Amino acid sequence: MDDRxxxxxxKGFRDYLPQxxxxxxxxxxxxxxxxxxxxxxxxxxxxxxxxxxxxxxxGAETDKQLYRFQDHGGRDVGMRFDLTVPLARFAAQHIxxxxxxxxxxxxxxxxxxxNTQAGRYREFMQCDFDTIGTRSTAADAETVxxxxxxxRSIGFERFTIHVNNRMVLNGLLASLGLAERTTEILRAIDxxxxxxxxxxxxxxxxxxxxSHEQASRVVQLVRLTGxxxxxxxxxxxxxxxxxxxxxxLERLTELLSAVRAGGVPDHRIKLDVSIARGLDYYTGTVLxxxxxxxxxxxxxxxxxxxxxxAELYTKQQLPGIGASLGxxxxxxxxxxxxMLPETQTPAQVLLAYFDPARLGDYFQLAGxxxxxxxxxxxxxxxxxxxxxxxxxxxxxxxxxxxxxEREFAAGECQVKDLSTGxxxxxxxxxxxxxxxxxxxxxxxxxxxxxx
Amino acid sequence: MDDRxxxxxxKGFRDYLPQxxxxxxxxxxxxxxxxxxxxxxxxxxxxxxxxxxxxxxxGAETDKQLYRFQDHGGRDVGMRFDLTVPLARFAAQHIxxxxxxxxxxxxxxxxxxxNTQAGRYREFMQCDFDTIGTRSTAADAETVxxxxxxxRSIGFERFTIHVNNRMVLNGLLASLGLAERTTEILRAIDxxxxxxxxxxxxxxxxxxxxSHEQASRVVQLVRLTGxxxxxxxxxxxxxxxxxxxxxxLERLTELLSAVRAGGVPDHRIKLDVSIARGLDYYTGTVLxxxxxxxxxxxxxxxxxxxxxxAELYTKQQLPGIGASLGxxxxxxxxxxxxMLPETQTPAQVLLAYFDPARLGDYFQLAGxxxxxxxxxxxxxxxxxxxxxxxxxxxxxxxxxxxxxEREFAAGECQVKDLSTGxxxxxxxxxxxxxxxxxxxxxxxxxxxxxx
Numbered sequence: 001m002d003d004r005x006x007x008x009x010x011k012g013f014r015d016y017l018p019q020x021x022x023x024x025x026x027x028x029x030x031x032x033x034x035x036x037x038x039x040x041x042x043x044x045x046x047x048x049x050x051x052x053x054x055x056x057x058x059g060a061e062t063d064k065q066l067y068r069f070q071d072h073g074g075r076d077v078g079m080r081f082d083l084t085v086p087l088a089r090f091a092a093q094h095i096x097x098x099x100x101x102x103x104x105x106x107x108x109x110x111x112x113x114x115n116t117q118a119g120r121y122r123e124f125m126q127c128d129f130d131t132i133g134t135r136s137t138a139a140d141a142e143t144v145x146x147x148x149x150x151x152r153s154i155g156f157e158r159f160t161i162h163v164n165n166r167m168v169l170n171g172l173l174a175s176l177g178l179a180e181r182t183t184e185i186l187r188a189i190d191x192x193x194x195x196x197x198x199x200x201x202x203x204x205x206x207x208x209x210x211s212h213e214q215a216s217r218v219v220q221l222v223r224l225t226g227x228x229x230x231x232x233x234x235x236x237x238x239x240x241x242x243x244x245x246x247x248x249l250e251r252l253t254e255l256l257s258a259v260r261a262g263g264v265p266d267h268r269i270k271l272d273v274s275i276a277r278g279l280d281y282y283t284g285t286v287l288x289x290x291x292x293x294x295x296x297x298x299x300x301x302x303x304x305x306x307x308x309x310a311e312l313y314t315k316q317q318l319p320g321i322g323a324s325l326g327x328x329x330x331x332x333x334x335x336x337x338x339m340l341p342e343t344q345t346p347a348q349v350l351l352a353y354f355d356p357a358r359l360g361d362y363f364q365l366a367g368x369x370x371x372x373x374x375x376x377x378x379x380x381x382x383x384x385x386x387x388x389x390x391x392x393x394x395x396x397x398x399x400x401x402x403x404x405e406r407e408f409a410a411g412e413c414q415v416k417d418l419s420t421g422x423x424x425x426x427x428x429x430x431x432x433x434x435x436x437x438x439x440x441x442x443x444x445x446x447x448x449x450x451x
Numbered sequence: 452m453d454d455r456x457x458x459x460x461x462k463g464f465r466d467y468l469p470q471x472x473x474x475x476x477x478x479x480x481x482x483x484x485x486x487x488x489x490x491x492x493x494x495x496x497x498x499x500x501x502x503x504x505x506x507x508x509x510g511a512e513t514d515k516q517l518y519r520f521q522d523h524g525g526r527d528v529g530m531r532f533d534l535t536v537p538l539a540r541f542a543a544q545h546i547x548x549x550x551x552x553x554x555x556x557x558x559x560x561x562x563x564x565x566n567t568q569a570g571r572y573r574e575f576m577q578c579d580f581d582t583i584g585t586r587s588t589a590a591d592a593e594t595v596x597x598x599x600x601x602x603r604s605i606g607f608e609r610f611t612i613h614v615n616n617r618m619v620l621n622g623l624l625a626s627l628g629l630a631e632r633t634t635e636i637l638r639a640i641d642x643x644x645x646x647x648x649x650x651x652x653x654x655x656x657x658x659x660x661x662s663h664e665q666a667s668r669v670v671q672l673v674r675l676t677g678x679x680x681x682x683x684x685x686x687x688x689x690x691x692x693x694x695x696x697x698x699x700l701e702r703l704t705e706l707l708s709a710v711r712a713g714g715v716p717d718h719r720i721k722l723d724v725s726i727a728r729g730l731d732y733y734t735g736t737v738l739x740x741x742x743x744x745x746x747x748x749x750x751x752x753x754x755x756x757x758x759x760x761a762e763l764y765t766k767q768q769l770p771g772i773g774a775s776l777g778x779x780x781x782x783x784x785x786x787x788x789x790m791l792p793e794t795q796t797p798a799q800v801l802l803a804y805f806d807p808a809r810l811g812d813y814f815q816l817a818g819x820x821x822x823x824x825x826x827x828x829x830x831x832x833x834x835x836x837x838x839x840x841x842x843x844x845x846x847x848x849x850x851x852x853x854x855x856e857r858e859f860a861a862g863e864c865q866v867k868d869l870s871t872g873x874x875x876x877x878x879x880x881x882x883x884x885x886x887x888x889x890x891x892x893x894x895x896x897x898x899x900x901x902x
Contacts, residue, residue: 004763004764004765004766005503005504005763005764006764007504007540007541007543007544007761007764007765008501008540008544009496009497009500009544010497010499010500010501010522010526010528011524013497013499014497015494015495015496015497015541015544015545016493016494016495016496017494017545017548017549018492018493018494018549018555021492021493021494021495022492022493024493024495025483025493029480032476035797036797036798036826037797037821037825037826037827038798038821038826038827038828039796039797039798039826039827039828039829040797041469041472041473041795041796041797042467042469042472042473042475042476043466043467043468043469043472044466044467044472044475045460045466045467046460046461046464046465046466046574047498047530047560047562047574048461048464048518048562048574049460049461050459050461052456053456053458065523067499067520067522068520069518069519069520069521070520071461071518071564072516072564073462075461077461079498089458089459090458090466092458093458093459093460093466094466094468097468098468098469098795099842099845101830101831101832101842103796103828104469109498109560111498111499113522113523123497123498123499131831134831134832136831136832136833137807137810138804138807138810138813138829138831138832138833139831141810141814142814142829142831145814145818149821254807254810257810257811258810258811258814259814260811261810261811261812261814261815262811262814262815262817262818263814263815263818310458312455312456313455313456313457313458314455314458315455344492345490345492345554346486346487346488346490346491346492347487347489347490353589356588356589356705359588359589359592359705359708359709359712360708360709360711360712360713361712362589363592363593363596363709363710363712363713363714364712364713364714366713367596367713367714370488370489370600374488375487375488375489375490376488376489376490377489377490377554378490378589378593379552380552380582380585380587380589380590380593381552381585381587381589382587382589391550391552394550
């Protein structure tokens with residue numbers, strides 16, 4: 001009788017094996033380094049929140065997807081479904097102590113009981129950064145710089161950051177007397193690529209009560225194309241002297257100039273009047289980042305400016321801007337583009353292990369290599385060389401260092417390049433100086449002894 | 452009417468503000484670096500598991516503390532309460548693909564509905580590493596080396612790793628015919644420090660059916676003190692020719708010799724026959740790590756060898772050894788020992804911002820400093836210098852770089868040391884070379900231009 005429990009993960013959940021996890025850690029490490037270099041600080045919040053904190057914040061669909069239950073004290077609790085609602089709660093609670101401006105990043109897991117048939121997962125990592133407590137365009141421009149530096153540091157060269165300012169469209173709508181119908185107008189605009197301009201105009205006249213002329217002006221505005229300067233020049237006469245629209249235009253101009261000065265090349269930044277990013281939340285700058293080679297994956301870094309982050313929890317008004325790096329989309333893109341390494345271990349060198357009486361010697365060699373910055377795995381059992389090399393091969397290690405009784409007696413060891421199969425004999429004298437130098441040279445780790 | 456929601460965290464849960472989170476990230480970064488240098492690979496598993504995977508694995512108390520509920524599909528699920536049960540499930544599921552030996556680390560959050568009156572939290576981070584699929588003492592010795600390197604890399608110098616091998620005591624108990632009463636014997640031994648040897652002997656005679664002489668031999672064994680060599684020498688005659696005990700002794704001897712060769716100084720490793728670490732789970736080497744200056748905090752890195760990790764989920768036998776770094780205990784110790792930095796931001800330099808028309812210049816300067824490895828925060832609003840310096844002071848930044856219209860016109864800027872209040876005027880010519888050199892020098896970042 002076998003009463004074993006079937007080892008399995010829940011639907012929509014997944015294990016990360018080393019090969020996948022190594023890449024995820026590398027991206028998260030890179031993101032942390034970039035965030036810190038701009039002065040963003042890390043925070044963390046609980047996975048579980050009072051249900052009332054989470055309910056109604058992401059709409060009816062999100063409420064339905066919430067993982068919720070009663071805890072041991074009979075409290076209604078839920079698992080966070082994003083990092084923005086926890087940030088709002090966190091800011092309301094701590095901003096007095098932290099002061100403004102407050103710049104934070106937050107890399108953490110969130111949960112949503114999504115329909116898995118759509119290929120969605122129910123547990124995923126979010127990677128957010130926000131600057132709270134300022135309306136300054138400098139913060140908006142910096143958000144674009146961070147997005148640019150994130151993508152570049154992760155290894156992408158061909159990508160475009162699309163920027164817009166919600167004030168532009170909102171200004172036009174206000175001047176047309178359509179401000180109250182923004183939601184319907186945006187919903188129609190979202191269909192532009194799918195159904196074309198004529199049917200979008202038609203929909204606006206039907207759902208938003210716009211005249212044909214008004215709808216055409218809106219569609220004309222969001223369809224502007226060309227270089228950033230050309231679009232800016234065309235926008236002004238279309239805005240109907242709306243002060244809000246003018247301010248949006250001014251902020252866009254300032255933003256584009258600042259991000260250019262900040263090192264973003266012109267071909268990577270595109271003024272795109274059609275992007276709005278959701279219906280109600282954003283009020284100023286919005287951004288999306290598209291990978292030029294795999295645009296279908298969607299935006300890999302998106303965000304925007306909001307007027308008041310934490311109004312549900314505090315009287316204090318907290319404007320800000322933030323964006324989110326799409327870790328899973330980036331990984332999907334890297335896989336498609338062949339950017340994923342095949343390594344299954346961080347180890348670079350296998351130190352073969354033959355003689356239990358020599359374990360101390362192996363540990364000494366491994367310690368010397370680690371002190372030189374090399375990641376070394378000592379095979380844990382005194383097995384045949386073939387088995388150990390097979391292991392190293394399967395794990396895609398780069399080098400094997402081999403020393404048996406004969407080598408130790410001669411004061412030397414073999415360094416075997418596992419990709420070419422070539423072997424070198426090097427001396428173990430002087431604290432294995434030649435070994436360290438050889439290994440570092442092959443691994444491209446630089447030579448501490450200098451030329 | 453104020454219908455705002457009270458911003459608060461659940462009892463037993465906490466927010467991490469930047470000051471606390473920066474230290475946590477630093478420790479986790481260090482741990483990852485150490486794990487990788489020994490060839491351990493990262494994995495991750497879901498926060499939620501099928502309830503049947505988790506139930507009954509940690510005893511009745513753990514079952515009671517489980518966060519459990521029905522998910523949207525009516526499945527009984529639970530939040531993981533440790534990383535060992537998920538590892539066992541993971542290994543049963545994937546070891547065929549991964550092969551053995553398999554070395555993994557896992558740094559992740561776990562949840563337990565603990566009694567918070569005991570000062571315990573209900574959400575905390577675990578930081579585990581294991582070597583699976585080998586019985587070799589080399590893996591045990593390496594586990595001690597990793598524990599040693601973790602503590603040293605985090606910044607501790609005064610600590611002691613206590614090691615033992617469960618085979619020693621188990622061998623003695625077998626030779627005394629008390630093997631079946633191991634649980635009761637261990638329970639009595641655990642009280643040694645509290646109630647003294649005489650009452651422990653008494654308890655063993657009452658609860659474990661041991662004779663007075665048998666109980667005395669057990670107590671004599673676990674009370675051995677002295678240097679490691681001395682204890683080893685005293686142990687042998689006490690073991691009553693038990694083959695299991697002999698093997699334990701041999702493995703301990705091999706372990707101590709290997710970790711010495713691996714660079715652990717003798718004063719940091721202590722053979723301690725009294726440690727057992729739990730009643731049933733461990734079968735060979737066990738270890739605990741005590742900080743010499745704050746022993747009351749308890750072990751900050753503990754673990755041991757087990758015979759069969761995943762027997763509940765698979766027929767395949769998976770022996771291994773693992774240990775866990777106690778992140779929260781380490782932080783408590785660092786706080787007590789004054790090892791925690793006061794910084795609230797990773798930024799080292801505040802770049803003051805005065806003139807919106809100059810935002811591009813500030814971004815250029817900031818970009819140049821970042822490219823030189825400096826973490827720079829540009830103040831997001833063109834505010835008065837006093838306000839910006841106050842901000843830098845509150846966040847404990849090290850330097851401020853100050854350039855207004857007058858400085859830009861003269862092609863220079865001020866570098867202000869915020870700890871001393873001293874200012875230097877440096878040139879902005881040649882891509883701000885003098886600025887970069889000055890800032891890097893003050894921050895101790897090394898000088899790329901050489902001496």
